[in-house]
Amino acid sequence: MEGVDANDKYAKELEVGVRVVQLACCLCQKVQKGSIGPTPDHVFSKDDDSPVTVADWSVQAMISWILSESFGKQNVSIVAEEDTQALSDSNSTHLLASVVATVNESLAMAPRFGLKGPTTSLGPTQVLEAINHCNSTGGPIGKHWVLDPVDGTLGFVRGDQYAVALALIENGQVVVGVLGCPNYSSKKKLVNNSSVSKEGCVMYARKGSGEAWMQPLACEGGTHVVWPNSATRIRVSSIDDPSLATFCEPVEKANSNHSYSAGIAYTLGLRKQPLRVYSMVKYAAIARGDAEIYMKFAKAGYKEKIWDHAAGVVIVEEAGGVVTDAGGRPLDFSKGVYLEGLDRGIVTCSGANLHDKIIGAVYASWESSHL
């Protein structure tokens, strides 16, 4: 069987995860096209000035509802990015109505994705409840789903790369990762900012399987999603010569120090221009072999959230890559919402050789940098 052995541990979680991320990608594409929900293009600002849209809340509500239906609400703990504060305001009736309509329209498509939808439409209270059910803070014990409904919301708003990221953590370890990349073609390499495609992909992996997989998105054409639906195996690049390697980094200067990573690139003899990509699509590019290195050095004091990394990390590792903090230690998903104790930044590579060189260059240069 392609993609997964039905007897394997986490087989049901992986299958439901892939199906629901497929549906979520479809929801996002339809919101973008204006073919779902009454007010598709509303963008709002959160307290930290980052954007949030109808798609962010709708994906979170829809995935929360499907996971609760599939595994039993009392068994499902979800750590996710969005809350309902902005939706619960008395001035937000239209916004909430848009989210409710979008959730119901997407759930109406659930059977095509092999998922059970509701028998009657969800009302505003049920939608708010589904979003609020994602208020778990995770931790070292038990199973916790981790969700970023729209990662790289700026990319989504700008018609560029973004991702739907769902992972399962058990006892502090990421055991399943699913990454939907609606604008990253399953057929075309990601080479620069013009690589935006309308036929995206979903990648997934299960910890310890030694395998990572990719499916094309199943939004168009009205076909039923058959598990595992023409999955192909993905692997990291075999390039380990720095002069031939491509490195990715965040688009926004505020999210990562571009001049510091340029210094590391120069020290290592990386010749190519950085590939600046929004969202966890950077992890996807490493897992698929379109790039060899992903470096992120956020400003001192910024605490990385687990939903921005969990799905990407397990997919890259199972595809053969290495992910650590800038001190060379594994990322710790057991401490709650944040990657507590993260040393300086995140370094993801296609192999140990490149990874060792980058960690060495960080050690050699850190004192003189002003992060």
Ligand SMILES: Nc1ncnc2c1ncn2[C@@H]1O[C@H](COP(=O)(O)OS(=O)(=O)O)[C@@H](OP(=O)(O)O)[C@H]1O
């Ligand atoms: N100041 C700061 N420093 C570091 N990281 C931050 C910062 N602010 C936000 N974020 C988080 O970055 C997520 C997007 O990160 P990326 O690495 O993809 O950056 S970029 O969008 O390409 O610029 C983004 O996720 P989304 O909110 O899901 O888009 C944020 O969680």
Ligand SMILES: [Mg+2]
């Ligand atoms: Mg995010």
